[in-house]
Amino acid sequence: MNIPDSNTVFPLTNYKNLCFLKNLVNNPNIIVGDYTYYDDFDDVSNFEKNVKYHFDFIGDKLIIGKFCMIASGATFIMNGGNHLTEATSAYPFAIFGGAWQDAMKGKSYPTKGDTVIGNDVWIGHDATIMPGVQIGHGAIIATKAVVTKNVEPYTIVGGNPAKEIKKRFSEDxxxxxxxxxxxxxxxxxxxxxxxxxxxxxxxxx
Known part of the structure; x- marks a missing residue:
């Protein structure tokens, strides 16, 4: 039985714009399941470039299940992009040091935890997934959707912010x-x- 090998980087003969993603990811805080593929119009190495504000010192993870389909331009915003929203100013004074270095003393920037993508999820072209979002198994994220909250399993969402379009199947x-x-x-x-x-x-x- 000639089953496709999940450890193959480029599973399509003579086509280098689609890869089995787990074989190309280097960041230990990005975890990808077997047979999940990423297709990029230009270069599949763009995937990690599209995981934004993913700083080691924060430690949040991007976890992607098996058999997912990720289209070109899909972007994942991680917790390093968060600013203070309930303070007078959202400006990150402390990162510039000097007399501002203690601006965050006793405080912390908001974090929403790991971003988790279930199994068999299709993420469309130029979709954006915001920090800490959890996407259920079998969900479909429409082209250019901006996903700001969790998505239920087998649900199609689209728009900015993304909203439910419909369930793929009956609840049963x-x-x-x-x-x-x-x-x-x-x-x-x-x-x-x-x-x-x-x-x-x-x-x-």
Missing amino acids: SIARLLEMKWWDWDLEKITQNVAKLTSNPEELF
Whole structure:
């Protein structure tokens, strides 16, 4: 059985604009599951450049599940981009040192925790994911969407800020898919069921 190898960097012959992302990521705070791919119009190495304000000293993680599809220009804003919003000024005085170095003494910049993308999530071209957002399994993020809050599983969202457009399936089907967790099946079982996985979910039940 000739199953595609998740450890291949470029799985499409003679095409270098799509990669299995886990094999290209170097930052230990970016964790990517098997078979998740990134497609870039120019250079797949742009992915980490599009993870913005991701500073080691903050320690937040970008966690992406298996079998995700990430389009060119998708951007992830991390917690290092946060400023004070309840203070008189949002200006980061302390980072410039000198007489301003103690401006944040006893205070801290806001953080919303890790950004977590579930399994089988499609993130469209030029979509932006804001810090600490959690995107449920099977969700679809429309082109140029700006996702500022969590997205429920198997939900399509779009716009700025992103809002629910519709559920992909019935609540019953979604519950059964979440219980099934096909992405955790062994590769042989996934391979045996690819025709069903590319059909209506009722084919799997």
